[in-house]
Amino acid sequence: MPAKKEYLSTSGQRFLKVSAGVLGGLLLSVAIHLLLGILFKNKVAVMLTGTFTAFLLWAALLSIAFLAKNGWKIWGIYLAGILICSSIIYLIR
Numbered sequence: 475m476p477a478k479k480e481y482l483s484t485s486g487q488r489f490l491k492v493s494a495g496v497l498g499g500l501l502l503s504v505a506i507h508l509l510l511g512i513l514f515k516n517k518v519a520v521m522l523t524g525t526f527t528a529f530l531l532w533a534a535l536l537s538i539a540f541l542a543k544n545g546w547k548i549w550g551i552y553l554a555g556i557l558i559c560s561s562i563i564y565l566i567r
Contacts, residue, residue, distance in 0.1 A: 490545025498552035499535030503528045505559035512566050 483491070507524040514520050535552070542548045 487545045490549060491539050491542065494545055494548040494552055495536040495539030498549060498556075499532050499539060502535060502552050502555050502559075503531040505556045505563075506531065509559045509563055512563055 511520045
């Protein structure tokens with residue numbers, strides 16, 4: 475039985491969700507781990523655990539992007555997170 479049309483996303487929203495989940499989620503997870511690398515003194519431990527946790531965080535951000543109704547909001551949230559992490563990194567350095 476086909477799904478109701480009101481529950482399906484348009485192709486534009488689908489593209490925004492996929493791009494926000496893949497690209498935005500990856501950039502946000504890298505920005506968070508770069509911030510953690512600057513905040514903590516033990517850089518080796520951050521790099522070793524960051525290898526695994528960055529993938530897990532990216533997968534979670536990818537899932538969150540698909541659960542949202544609006545792709546623009548997800549892009550806005552992810553870009554705001556990236557800008558916040560980047561500005562904190564810039565101010566600390």
